[in-house]
Amino acid sequence: MAKSDLDNANPTVLSVSQLPSRNLAKGHVRKGPDSKYDHILFPKQWWAGSSLNTDPSVWTSDEDEDDDLTLATEEPIDEQEIYGENYDPSSCTYLLSTISDPEHPVTLGQIAVVRLDDIHLSPSPAERLDPNTLTNVEVDLTPTVNHCSLATVIGLAVRVRLENALPPNYRIVVRMKDGSHAQDDQVNKQLGDKERVAAALENDTLKGIIEKMLETCV
Amino acid sequence: MSSFKDWALQYVLADDETAQSEIAKKAAKEIENTRASSASVGSWAASIQPWITITKQDDDQSDDDDDDSGSGDIIARAKALGFLADTLEALDKSLLRPEQVIRLVGFFGAMFSYDHKAGITASAKALRQLHAMKGFKPAVGVKMIEDVCKLKEDFKLQTAATRFEIYELFLSLIQDQSVNNELQDKYGTSSGFIVEILQLCQNERDPRNLMLWFKLLPIFLTEYSTSDEVTEEIFKAFSAYFPITLRNSATPIGITADDLKNAVRACFASHYKVAKLAFPFLIGKLDQGDAVTVSVKLDILKTIKACIDQYDNTQTSIVPHINKIWNSLKYEVRNGEVKETIDATLDVLRAIANRLDGTSTQKFDVSLLKNYIDTVVDDCRDDLANPTYTKQAGLLLMTVITTNIRAYTLESTAFVDIIRKNLRLPKSPSHTKDLLLLLNSTLKSRADLFKNRKQGHPEDEEAFKTEPSDHLVALYHDVYLPIWTGKSEATTPEVLKQVVQGLASLATQQTLRPDGQISLLVSRSVCSEICSLLTHTLTKGLALSQNDNSTDSAVEDEAVLALQAVVAAYTDGYAELVERAKAEIEKRDWTSPTKYTLNALRDILSRLAFIGCSRIPLNVALDGESPKTFKPLQHFLKLATTLHDLFPLSPLPTSEKESLANSYIISALHGGILHFRDACFEKFEPKVLEAYSGSDRNWLEEFKGLSKDWSHQLQREDGSSEVIIKEDDPEVYREFLRICLFIVRHLYREAAYGKQAPWSERVFAQAANLAALVVRSLDENLQKSCNLAQNAFNFFSPENLSPSGPSSIAPFRKLLILGILQGLRPAAMAELYAPQGIAETFMCDTSRMATVLLAVGEIRGTICAVLANKYKGGQSTFDPESETMKRVLSFWGEQIKTATTTDDTDPAIFEVYNTVAMHTLAGACARQDKNVLALVPILHEAIASPGPNGAIVARTIGGLVKTNELLSPENHAVVKRFYKQWAYTHFAKPLYDLALPTGDEDTAFAAGRYTTAILSLVSNCPFEVYQEDLGHLVRLLITALNNSSASGDITQPQVATSLEVLVEILANEPEALKGHLKAIITAGMKTYEEAAKNTSKGNVARALASVRKLTLQLLGAIPKKFDERHLLAYALPMQRTLAKASGDKSREARKVALLARENWAKVV
Secondary structure, three states, X not given: OOHHHOOOOOOOOXXXXXXXXXXXXXXOOOOOHHHHHHHHHOOOOOOOOOOOXXXXXHOOOOOOOOHHHHHHOOOOOOHHHHHOOOOOHHHOOOOOOOOEOOOOOOEOOOOOOEEEEXXXXXXXOOOOOOOOOOEEEEEEEOOOOOOOOOHHHHHHHXXXXXXXXXXXXXXXXXXXXXXXXXXXXXXXXHHXXXXXXXXXXXXXXXXXXXXXXXXXOO | OHHHHHHHHHHHHOOOHHHHHHHHHHHHHHHHHOXXXXXXXHHHHHOOHHHHHXXXXXXXXXXXXXXXXXHHHHHHHHHHHXXXXXXXXXXXXXXXXXXXXXXXXXXXXXXXXXXXOOOHHHHHXXXXXXXXXXXXXXXXXXXXXXXXXXXXXXXXOOOHHHHHHHHHHHHHHHHOHHHHHHHHHHHHHHOHHHHHHHHHHOOOXXXXXXXXXXXXXXXXXXXXXXOHHHHHHHHHHHHOOOOOOOOOOOOOOOOOHXXXXXXXXXXXXXXXXXXXXXXXXXXXXXXXXXXXXXXXXHHHHHHHHXXXXXXXXXXXXXXXXXXXXXXXHHHHHXXXXXXXXXXHHHHHHXXXXXXXXEOOOOEXXXXXXXXXXXXXXXXXXXXXXXXXXXXXXXXXXXXXXXXOHHHHHHHHHHHHHHHHHHHHOOOOHHHHHHHHHHHHHHHHHHHHHHXXXXXXXXXXXXXXXXXXXXXXXXXXXXXXXXXXXXXXXXXXXXXXHHHHHHHHHHHOOEEEOOOOOEEEOOOHHHHHHHHHHHHHHHHHHHHOOOOOOOOOHHHHHHHHHHHHHHHHHOOHHHHHHHHHHHHHHHOOOOOOOOHHHHHXXXXXXXXXXXXHHOOOOOOOEOOOOOOOOOOOOHHHHHHHHHHHHHOOOOOOOOOXXXXXXXXXXXXXXXXXXXXXHHHHHHHXXXXXXXXXXXXXXXXXXXXXXOOOOHHHHHHHOOOOOOOOXXXXXXXXXXXXXXXXXXXXXXXHHHHHHOOOOOOOHHHHHHXXXXXXXXXXXXXXXXXXXXXXXXXXHHOOOHHHOOOOOHHHOOHXXXXXXXXXXXXXXXXXXXXXXXXXXXXXXXXXXXXXXXXXXXXXXXXXXXXXHHHHXXXXXXXXXXXXXXXXXXXXXHHHHHHHHHHHHOOOOOHHHHHHHXXXXXXXXXXXXXXXXXHHHHHHHHHXXXXXXXXXXXXXXXXXXXXXXXXXXXXXXXXXXXXXXXXHHHHHHHHOOOHHHHHOOOOOHHHHHHHHHHHHHHHHHHOXXXXXXXXXXXXXXXXXHHHHHHHXXXXXXOOXXXXXXXXXXXXXXXXXXXXXXXXXHHHHXXXXXXXXXXXXXXXXXXXXXXXXXXXXXXXXXXXXXXXXXXXXXXXXXXXXXXXXXXXXXXXXXXXXXXXXXXXXHHHHHOOO
């Protein structure tokens, strides 16, 4: 896209480390100069060669949790997960925050088009005991400028991403945040209309753009 | 004589160069044979007559007609002349007489006047050969140059190769001192020949020729005294090329743009007489503003620097231009944005300061340097108050002032003063940060100057003795302390980090006393205050609650690094620090601490270990105090004794969690050893340390004479009784190991015979790991002479060895045995293997086993694995008949046999037996002990036996080949390279046929067990080991999956194992699965659905989650490995299953499901 076509040539870009993440909220991980030998001094396996799981109740802290324990924990899908997990690429998935912006080489999370606070689940994860409960996901998007012509495309990409990633019992609503866009009514109508969404995805050019945006989602 | 004519003809007709040079050699030989008689030389020269005569007519003709009709003859003529040139090249250089040389020079020289088309290349080459002749006279050289210059305008028309020959000729003549003298004589300073050459060669553009040309030009400047006009002409000749670039060419010529740049630069810097031209020229280029690209700018700056570095006669060549250079360059830094140009500019400024200072042998008058620095200071002073330019101005000032020691001593006081004034009224936090950064960099540069003080003029070192230092000492109270204590919201962590770095830099500054003794610059009290300030940052975490402690961890980490540097120089600081921390720790109650306090304890202890032990302290006196006895190990000893005093923090822990505090103390000690070992490895070569890791003495014997608090004594002592070791003596390492062994001995005795309450499994394990590290570091002889193998079992207390043998040791205490044994080399353990000796007794000991926990059995087993692994029997060992291991293995064979054929052994007890047996076998397996093979039939029978004990064997047999850290070369274990293949071949391979289901009830049961055993082994082997049995294996895996999902019991361990192996096969050899895709996909989906349905909790839930994750991993990887046509049929149901799976209970599983879904979405 030519530079002159940009709706907002200078969006505020957050660095990856500034994005909300589950891991930042957890206790600090030792990384000072003295932590060089932590793997030897505070090993998960107390003594070399021990194969049995030693009493796991000792490890109450999050950072010490071993992999099996995280695996077995039952955690329903929550807002953070839909937004995107921590930014360690080896161990996480990103649903929305890492979708690329169609005009800048940054992600939707970095320019705060997608915000953690604007993702709503009902019933909330805590109330949802059975994973098969019918759940509504509402995502409000905030375009960087209120006349953004690509708002529909971004909304469409978010919708496609969620449909491809969430289980069938999730109902998805993608909207522009109130007042964030000059024509939010029209955009919302377009995004909410199944027929129009399906028709849009038949369009090869549009499909190409959306696929490109979703390439950065892992 | 006609032969010359023939050769000439042959030469002219020949096409390839080797043939031509052969002919030339023949001619040369002929001339040599006749001793260069006039007749032979004459007929040789005349041999090319036929071609030369035609020349004249040809030339006239072509001149008239201006066409190239005679070009064929030109080539022949050139070749004919080439014949002469080549002959000269091959000819003995001492043969020709002077008059012959003169005549030949006349002949070839004439070519430059007459034959511009054909004669030049060969003539130039011939002249160069003649110049090398013994009969060459300098006057002839002058004539050569004059002759060549007659080419005039036609020079340009010659090919690049011809011009190359001419440059070579010039170069060889000009470099010849005798020709040089002759030229000076003839031309004087007007140097007419130079002007002629310059005119001749102007406009050269060929890179290869230019390299020669740029070599030639500096010689004119350095070797010839030229008039100003000529100098200017020469300068114009090379400066016209500046800045030089090179177009990319399709044919590489072996010359880069950088070569050319360097060559031109060398011309500029060749002689100071061009200084008055060069500097204005270069500055003029630089001042063109934005038109100059970065690379050109760099070229200019580097050239200026080269000139400054290389011009002689500083006073006349450099001094007059300094102001101009400075005025132009300061903007490069002040307003510059590109790091490279800023660095290059600073290099120039530094070069000026260095030239003005003088050389290492002669110093210039101080006013030169002072004037220069004053100019810089005057221009930059005001900028320091302006936050926009602080950094740049400071950089300029600091660079100039810290260039050399004289500049530093002259101006540092004023500079520091300006910064200090500005720091009092900073404009913003980042202004403060920039100013602090400057101050810190100045301190750092001073330290570097001090370190290199001996490299320059002797006056430099003297300067440090009288150096003004009050302004630095005052920095603590005037600058750093107020910022630190006046912390406010506005004080960013960046500023605090700078303060911490500055404090460290300040406390470690060294200076020379008048008597030549090195001491610290700041006084003891300031050092001590700095230490306590930084210490407070670290101990705060313990004293405050989580919410009150707002210190940024980056600042804490910086403080750790700062303290590490400070206590290495101010050695008393470490004791202060440790005592403060100790007091802080002792203040608290550690019986049931919170997680936050425990983490704070872990951090402070780990930091103490790092600060004191990661560097070998330096031997520096304190200002105003006489030097003390110095001990390189003092910090390590202080840490060890303090930790010893602190242990146990929690005297009566009731759970592992409560004993964590105790375990952290041992960890800190372990950390201290690791860090100090690193410090030694950093300071000394590994080879040197190897030589110092042993001793021929028995240290343990020596320890007996020492009291229990020997390490305390050592630490307190002023060093009077021990041999004083310098910090750069590798003996430090040996002494360190000795103290370490003492600590291990002490720790073991405490753990084994002292109060038992503080010792939990974890604390024992920590102590054992520490012991393993120390033992591993000792060499074989020392391990033997200290008899460590025996001591492993009596815990360094032979007198206390309990009569009932080692088995009466408290359960987890056995970890201590493991600690020592795992670090020992096999040769140091030989004694243990005597028949009925300690090893055999231990490995075959089953007493009380019925009452122990599985975890304890696991420890026992691991010790047995190490013992079985490091065994060596045979001649000249303690087990000459090689029977010990055989007996041990057959003992366990019998045990297993009995337990699986009779119903006497309870499965819970057998589980413990089996653990020990499998570990023992695994140790022997790694060594490929043949005695293991005797157990193959026993184990196979046991697996198929109907009782529950058989199932235990089947499930755990994989332990034989399980990767174990203890069985690694680092732990001196004996591990054969292909032992897993070996074990697999003997234990798993024979079972494949038996494991296939036949439909018969009886065999079906055994087949199931065999399948379990195979899976257990396979899952512990790398893919390559079972690669050739994939056909059988895949069928077994699918059957196992189907059976368990059909029976609904998918929590069986073999489900997870089968999935793991399938994932492995899919990654390595997907072809093997191609025929089974349908079965795998169906079984996979079924397994996932079964696992998702199951709502069990606890351990079962964990097993289920891992089954779900593995299934999704397997299913998700399939589309990447196979063509769509194989998968289309399954795509829809698979996508439905995966869509459901992306709502899995476990987040981990959902992640895998999402990836799987993406992969399958591509199958259309």
